[in-house]
Amino acid sequence: MSWRGRLFLAHVLTAVCVFGRLEAEPDEIVVRTESLEVRIHERGGVPVSWRIIDPAYLGPKETVVGDQGGVELIGAPVDGFPTGNLLDLLLPTDFEEEALMRSAVYSVERSDDAGGTRLRLLAPVSAKGVRLIRTYRFPERGFTVGFSLTWENTGDGTVTVSRDENGFLLALGPGLGGRSRRDAGLAGALYAYVAPLAATGSVIDRPELDLDRPRLDLGGEDGPLRWVGLHNRYFLMALAPSDESPSPSLRGAAWIEPDGISGDDFGPTSRVGIATGPVVLNPGETVIREFTLFAGPKIRSELRTMGEDLDQVLYLRLWNWLRWLSFGLLALMNGIHALVPSWGLTIILLAVVIRLILSPVAQKGIRAQSRFNAANAKMRPHLKRINDEFAKDPARRHRETMKVYKEHGVSMYSPFKGCLTLFLQIPIFIALFNVIGQAYELRGVGFLWIGDLAAPDRLFPLGVTLPVLGDSFNLLPVLMALTQVFSTKLAPPDGSDARQQRTQKWSMWAMALGFFLLFYNFPAGLIIYWTCANLGHLVQQRLWKANPALSETQGGPSGQTP
Numbered sequence: 001m002s003w004r005g006r007l008f009l010a011h012v013l014t015a016v017c018v019f020g021r022l023e024a025e026p027d028e029i030v031v032r033t034e035s036l037e038v039r040i041h042e043r044g045g046v047p048v049s050w051r052i053i054d055p056a057y058l059g060p061k062e063t064v065v066g067d068q069g070g071v072e073l074i075g076a077p078v079d080g081f082p083t084g085n086l087l088d089l090l091l092p093t094d095f096e097e098e099a100l101m102r103s104a105v106y107s108v109e110r111s112d113d114a115g116g117t118r119l120r121l122l123a124p125v126s127a128k129g130v131r132l133i134r135t136y137r138f139p140e141r142g143f144t145v146g147f148s149l150t151w152e153n154t155g156d157g158t159v160t161v162s163r164d165e166n167g168f169l170l171a172l173g174p175g176l177g178g179r180s181r182r183d184a185g186l187a188g189a190l191y192a193y194v195a196p197l198a199a200t201g202s203v204i205d206r207p208e209l210d211l212d213r214p215r216l217d218l219g220g221e222d223g224p225l226r227w228v229g230l231h232n233r234y235f236l237m238a239l240a241p242s243d244e245s246p247s248p249s250l251r252g253a254a255w256i257e258p259d260g261i262s263g264d265d266f267g268p269t270s271r272v273g274i275a276t277g278p279v280v281l282n283p284g285e286t287v288i289r290e291f292t293l294f295a296g297p298k299i300r301s302e303l304r305t306m307g308e309d310l311d312q313v314l315y316l317r318l319w320n321w322l323r324w325l326s327f328g329l330l331a332l333m334n335g336i337h338a339l340v341p342s343w344g345l346t347i348i349l350l351a352v353v354i355r356l357i358l359s360p361v362a363q364k365g366i367r368a369q370s371r372f373n374a375a376n377a378k379m380r381p382h383l384k385r386i387n388d389e390f391a392k393d394p395a396r397r398h399r400e401t402m403k404v405y406k407e408h409g410v411s412m413y414s415p416f417k418g419c420l421t422l423f424l425q426i427p428i429f430i431a432l433f434n435v436i437g438q439a440y441e442l443r444g445v446g447f448l449w450i451g452d453l454a455a456p457d458r459l460f461p462l463g464v465t466l467p468v469l470g471d472s473f474n475l476l477p478v479l480m481a482l483t484q485v486f487s488t489k490l491a492p493p494d495g496s497d498a499r500q501q502r503t504q505k506w507s508m509w510a511m512a513l514g515f516f517l518l519f520y521n522f523p524a525g526l527i528i529y530w531t532c533a534n535l536g537h538l539v540q541q542r543l544w545k546a547n548p549a550l551s552e553t554q555g556g557p558s559g560q561t562p
Helices: 003-023 098-103 318-341 344-391 394-407 422-437 475-491 497-518 525-547 550-551
Strands: 030-033 036-041 047-052 074-080 082-083 086-090 107-113 116-122 129-138 143-151 169-172 194-199 204-207 213-218 226-232 233-242 252-258 270-275 286-297 458-466 470-473
Touching: 030 116, 086 286, 107 422, 116 226, 129 194, 169 226, 169 233, 194 233, 194 252, 194 270, 226 252, 226 270, 233 270, 233 475, 252 525, 286 470, 318 344, 318 422, 344 422, 344 525, 475 497, 475 525
Parallel strands: none
Antiparallel strands: 030 036, 036 047, 074 082, 086 169, 107 116, 116 129, 129 143, 143 286, 169 270, 194 204, 194 226, 213 252, 226 233, 233 286, 252 270, 458 470
8 A cells, every 4th residue: 555545544544533532422430449439420520420338338238239339429310400419610600611621521541559549631622722630539548539620721822711709619519419308297307408518717607598598608708718518417528628729719609509499408409619719821821729528428537537627517516515425425335336236235225324324313313302202291281381371471481481491401402403313314315316316327227127226216107197297107206205104103202282293193294295296206216215214214213112221211301401
């Protein structure tokens, strides 16, 4: 073949390859580490799948088999609404090159080594000579990923890539994984939420979005914006500019997608973004914006790998001392679970351990209450006489009442001493409510008939949705209410007359009903704990009745202060 023929053939083959490449469907780049499997589409250079595959973070039904299983944080659309997205590049004003940067087919440069995987995705050079490069740096293990945007000016003139001081908006969302079931009932919103977060200065805020306020600017006057994110019960996506980034702008936004609003359910449509700052390129100049992304489970040890005090998202709205109590209870639960394989039994043993810890206080409270009840029975005739005799003289009535209390050695605070255990249980219960509601360890874990200890026990469906109660029958709240009734019935008699006892009886049933309705859709693990705590109180009361030494203190010496 002559040189002209060979040259013609070469041109033909080149054209075939070029046009074949243009017509071919862009591929997905798959990055698999010990913790994650991420798929990034060559068109747009954005992740289209972000799966947690580390067995240590998977539930019993999430075993990874090939391309299946694991936990997907970028969910497929449900009912037409998108349920996840990552690292979308937005510009608030029209820009002729935005479409090229967002939808162009990127070429890929990949390097894998012992430290992880590095991907460089290079967009085609625009008409003005600008090239955008997206770079991902995946560690071999963990959920903290490095990400950078690089703009290169390959032309001869100055190019303004972004037209305002905020520049591009690097966005997360809408949503975080698939849409969760929103249960009916008082506690239905506990289980299905996707909320925006923003760390401004030393404070982590949860911007409240609704129809009247569909967008909020973050940062600026409130202080330097350190990171923005989205979170639900168990997972977090957080994006922070790198300290080495030269960007002078640390602003962001949280907003709702207008076409994603479905009734009052805004969680799955929330989005957040952080600004890149202005991008102006002189001829031959390169501008780089560095970011750190966390996308993974809300586990304290993992959150701390990113820094930025990311672990503050755990138990976010509690006072500091309650947060530390929550961490302590979680550590105690993990310690018990190291010895007992079942999380249900772990919660039961946790109730036993806490009851034993509080036992001295509870015993003191029972003795104080019994002494007060005995003294109250002796004082009642005197107090009735005083009330009748000095009905029109409150000051004299008060002085005489105090005199009777002093004669019988009773303090005004004696009735409250019997409630010491309850007062100590309240902060423990609040902390445990948050621990069981957010503990990643309990996610999807069953016990007996309970499918998920972090959700209502749902013994069977009701077939209808009832106000307050929802659409399923939950057995545990019934058992809890019964133990509360029995516990109250076995309390030491307080010497009240028949009328007062009837009032107390109705109050007891009303309180049990109130607790039943309030707790009905609470997590099953929490109700197991409270039921076991009630049973522990019952056992203590039975021991008190069977113990002669305690029975002798019921009357108590008349001169002894309870």
